[in-house]
Each structure stands twice: as C-alpha cells, then as structure tokens.
Amino acid sequence: MCFVGQYVVFEDAESMLKALKGVEINAKQIERVCHHYGGLIEKQDEEMLKSQIYHSYELEESSQLHYAMVDGAMYLTREEKWKEAKIGRIFKANDNFEISDNKRSIIANSTYVAHLGTHKEFFPKFEYYLDGLKSLVIIADGAKWIWNWADDFYADATQVLDFYHAKEHLCDFAANYFQEPEQRKQWVEQQCQILLEEDVGKVIEGLKQLPINPNKKIEKQKNKLIEYYRNNRKRMRYSAFLKRGLLIGSGAVESAHRNVLQQRMKLSGQHWTKKGFQQIANLRVVKKSNNWNRIKELTVKAA
Secondary structure: OHHHHHHOOHHHHHHHHHHHHOOOOOHHHHHHHHHHHHHHHHHHHHHHHHHOOOOOOOHHHHHOEEEEEEEEEEEEEOOOEEEEEEEEEEEEHHHEEEOOOOOOEEEOOOEEEEEEOOHHHHHHHHHHHHOOOOEEEEEEOOOHHHHHHHHHHOOOOEEEEOHHHHHHHHHHHHHHHOOOHHHHHHHHHHHHHHHHHOOHHHHHHHHHHOOOOOOHHHHHHHHHHHHHHHHOHHHOOHHHHHHOOOOOOOHHHHHHHHHHHHHHHOOOOOOEOHHHHHHHHHHHHHHHOOOOHHHHHHHHHHO
16 A cells, blocks of 8 residues: 555555455555555654664765765645755765766666755755765755755765756856847857866856946846856866766756656645655655665564
8 A cells, every 4th residue: 555655646546456456445545554654754764863873884885976966846735835845865876877878877776865844854864874975976956055054064075066057047147148049059058168178267257258238137147147156166167077977967856856756746736734745755765765675664563
C-alpha cells in the first residue's frame, strides 16, 4: 500500500492493488497507511537529528567528490495556500554518466531530502547527509538563503552559481537594453562565451562600458546585474570549474522537483495539508533514494 500510494493517487492505487494482487482495499485505507508510515519516517528523522549523529560513510566514499544541490518550488496547501517546499539532492560525481553525444546524462544514484517549510527547518535534514563528506561542490541558483548557509557551514566547499541562472539574468537585461533582436542575440552569446572561457570580471567591465540608457529603469537593471555578478564572482569561475571537470548547472535538482515531488504531489486539483504533504514527500524521498528498506523494516516491526 505504501509503495503504490506514493507512486500514484490513492484512487488509482486501489485499482492497481486489485489488478496486481487481487485484493480489494479502498483508497481511504491506502491513504491512511501511507500517511502513517510517512509520519513514522518523519519521527525517525527527528530522532536522528536529535542524536547529532550524522550519516555514516565508508572512508573511500566520504573522500570522493560529491555534488549537493538545493532548490525550492511552490505547492498548494490547505492552511497557507501556496507554500515553498525545499528539496536537496546529493550524488557522487562518478555516478553522473553521459549517455549520448549531445551531452545528455543520467545520475545513477542520489540521496534526496525534502521539506515543506523554512530553510532553517530544511537544512538540518540536508546536513545529516553532508557532514561526513570531505570533497563537496554546492550548486544552486542565486537564492541568498542558500549561499548564506553555504558560507556559514561549508566554507571549504566549492560553490557554483548555476550557469543558466546567471545567463537568464543577462538575457533579461539584454531584452530591455537592445532593441534589435540580432544585436541582442550576438551580445548575449559573446558575454556567455566570456563567462565560460575567461572571467566574469570582463563581463562586468563590459556592462559598465555600455552607453548610458536614457531609461532609468534599464540603467537600474544594469547596475543591479553588475552588483549581482560581483557578489557571486567566486561562484562564477566557470572556466576554472570546467577545467576541473565540474558541473556548472543545477538541472539535476530542478529535475528532482519534477520527478520526486511534482510527479505525485502537484497534480490537477491537489491541495494538501502541510502535515500530509510532508508524510507523502517522505515516502517519495525514501523510494527515490533507493532506501525503501526503511519502510520494510517499519512494517516488519508493526507485524
């Protein structure tokens, strides 16, 4: 019941169990069971955090390069309407495999953490899996709450601002500054090439040398972009990162939102209680992290 209930909506889970196992269990009972075991996972996680004993890695694994990515997305709740859920994804660099000539890749194994609530509540859950790792690359978009946390607790980690996020800011400015589409396209491509092959400082200087726009809002946007790049300069050393063979995009965590949470929890007409969302999210995380034995162990204890 937990497996099918975290996989499809409860009404479909009822039909699936009947077709596969020949048993008739109504959707409401499946829902109750899923929420129960999702709640038990939450209690286990809380106990692990209280113990202040973090995830144990083998020495060889702890020394390998790992990526940690964080992102947030909005979900509909009954109590507070739209509320942000944070998701974190951790994986070894050598678990990332290219599967086609166009650089498409898959990640063989990942550990996920999801929390509906504040970043202060999310990060302890995420840190449980990070504190035993010795070589860490943190990739995220420009959210200040992520980088403030990284600076405070993982100062030795390599920090990477998602390249496509940096490019998006550039494109937004160019769309307002340049009137001719072809000129705009060429300018953006040139700046992106500089970001990837040289240094963000050159892009900043290029922005400063652009003729002053009579539109004050566009000038304000340019200055804001310059300041944003300055603040993230250490995270935008893309040429150096690429020479080290590092990823520079956060697509892996964006896909985690789709595959881990949205695929089950952002369907048409769904609106969750906050508690219920977290319970089903816990089941999704356990399944997607290849850690379903946690559920099996709990059901054996119940028996």
